[in-house]
Amino acid sequence: MHSHGTRDNKKGGKDVWAWTAAIPHALAESWSGTLASWQISLKLTTNKHELRWDYAAVRTIRRKLKDILSSHPYLQPPGSLMSSTEGYSSIRSHNQLHNLTQEEQELILLIQEAAANANRSNVTRTQAYYDCYKSYPELHWALLAHMVSRNAGWNMSDLKGGLMSDLTDSQFKNHLYRFLERCNALIFQDAYPQLLLYIHSRKKGAPLFHLLPHFHISAFMTPFWEQFWLDRGSSLLTVALIINEQNYIEGRVARHPFYLEHVLEQPFFRIHELARLNQIVFPLGQVSGPEADMMASQEPPDSTRPLAGMTIPKFADLSIRIKAGRTLYALLFGYEEIFHSVLAFAQSTKHRGSRAEYWPALFTPTLESAMNNTHESRNLIQSEWLPEGGRLYSPHIEEIWQDESQEPIPRYDWYQGRVMLRHIRKPIRPLLPDMTHAHRAALEKTSIVHDVSERIHSHENRKRPSR
Structure with missing residues (x-):
């Protein structure tokens, strides 16, 4: 028994020494990575794309929004915000906003059915957003939502992946999944009918935005869609949809008592924020062409795909989420290199929720070929890539989470x-959009916490007396 303990101590000592010896290498890697990030950011931001912003249109919409507050017929009084799921329907039936034609009634049912079918899972939502953008590229928000939805899928997969799954208990993982799924499903349920209504308006050749209230869309959005129909001002509409979506989930999820208690106020949530939950990354694909083909041929086969993106400092803050949305939009559509590279990735890479989609040299969706030891951090710090058969487990989302029926929506x-009117402002491009090093560093930090936690649990289990 004594010799077994000695062997354990020696092994533990070797692990500590290995981690300690790797620190100088990690520091050097951090500095060189930061320099590389600056250099990549300079390259990515060389060619800028002007985001058209019509200040006269903004003034007109602000006036309309102020008028809506005092005159719109289907606003509820503030005291009844979370009263029930019936309030809106009763107000709508009382007002009879429009005497709908048979064609309009059929269109409403068609859009509702299409939205319900596409809202089954993260994978179906992500594809639906992309299909909208592909058909109507003036809908900038649809491509932004597609990429953010990919990130949501990766975060959901992390909950049962190779590192984060061991750091939290199963109950919290289920609650956090429900939180992420609820946020994304609600945003889709609200935004997708708006996109479809615009698409049907284009096909008909006439605006159909008088039908927005019949999909329970906020009165806030009507002036923006009416203006968009006139001038196709993509930036202004995108900012409006960002403000709308974040307010839509604020009371229904972010401030909901259940999610506050079981997710946002839990210490485990902070662990996830310190890991990768608050990082939004846009993988950069290879743009086709002779120059791109030549660059690709010069790279090692397992090279790490560069990433653009940003870190959202605090999810619980509504204003921060809105500002982050504007910045992500400016990052995606404000730089030529990033836009074309992200679009190339979206076109060429099917979304299934595994991080192996963008870093196959570090992640694998196959559990049997994944790493299974307590040395992830040492391996990640010492090697740029991980060998086949020793990569981190990042499963396909539909293999680990089942589709959930939607809960009633207040x-x-x-x-x-008027407080949200201050967020109607032109998006500003970030100066350092590269996230490649920051994402890799977050992965290493998570792996260190994982390995230390595993060693502690293993040591405690050995100390327990056998029965």
Whole structure:
């Protein structure tokens, strides 16, 4: 028994020494990675794309939004915001906003059915967003939502992946999955009918935005869609949809008592924020052409795909989420290199929720070929890539999470005051959009916490007396 303990101590000592010896290498890697990130960012930001912003249109919409607050017929009083799921329906039936034609009634049912079918899972939502953008590229928000939805899928897969799954208990993982799924499903349920209504308007050749209230869309959005129909101002509409989506989930999820108690106020949530949950990454694909083909041929076969993106400092803050949305939009559509590279990735890479989609040299969706030891951090620090058969497990989302039926949605209009009007502002491009090193560094930090946690649990289990 004594010799067994000695062997354990020696092994533990070797692990500590290995981690300690790797620190100088990690520091050097951090500095060189930061320099590389600056250099990549300079390259990515060389060719800028002007985001058209019509200040006269903004002034017109602000006036309309102020008028809506005092005159719109289907606003609820602030005191009834979370009252029930019936409030909106009763107000709508009382007002009879429009005497709908048979064609309009059929269109509403068609859009509702299409939205319900596409809202089955993260994978179906992500594809639906991309299909909208592919058919109507003036819908900038649809491509942004597609990429953010990919990130949501990767975060959901992390909950049962190779590192994060061991750091939290199963109950919290289920709660966090429900939180992420609820946020994304609600945003889709609200935004996708708006996109489809615009698409049907284009096909008909006439605006159909008088039907927005019949999909329980906030009165906030109507002036923006009406303006978009006139001038196709993609930036202004995108900012409006960002403000709308974040307000839509604020009361229904972010401030919901259940998710506050079981997710946002849990210490485990902070662990996930310190890991990769608050990082939004846009993988950069190879743009076709002779120059791109030549660059690709010069890279090692397992090279790490560069990433653009940003870190959202605090999810619980509504204003921060809105500002982050504007910045992500400016990053995606404000730089030529990033836009074309992200679009190339979206076109060439099917979304299934595994991080192996963008870093196959570090992740694998196959559990049997994944790493299974307590040395992830040492391996990640010492090697740029991981060998086949020793990569981190990042499963396909539909293999680990089942589709969930949607819960009832509280029906109310979030637009109750002027405070959100200050967020209608032109997006500003970030100066350092590269996230390759920061994402890799977060992965290493997570792996260190994982390995230390595993060693502690293993040591505690050995100390327990056998029965």
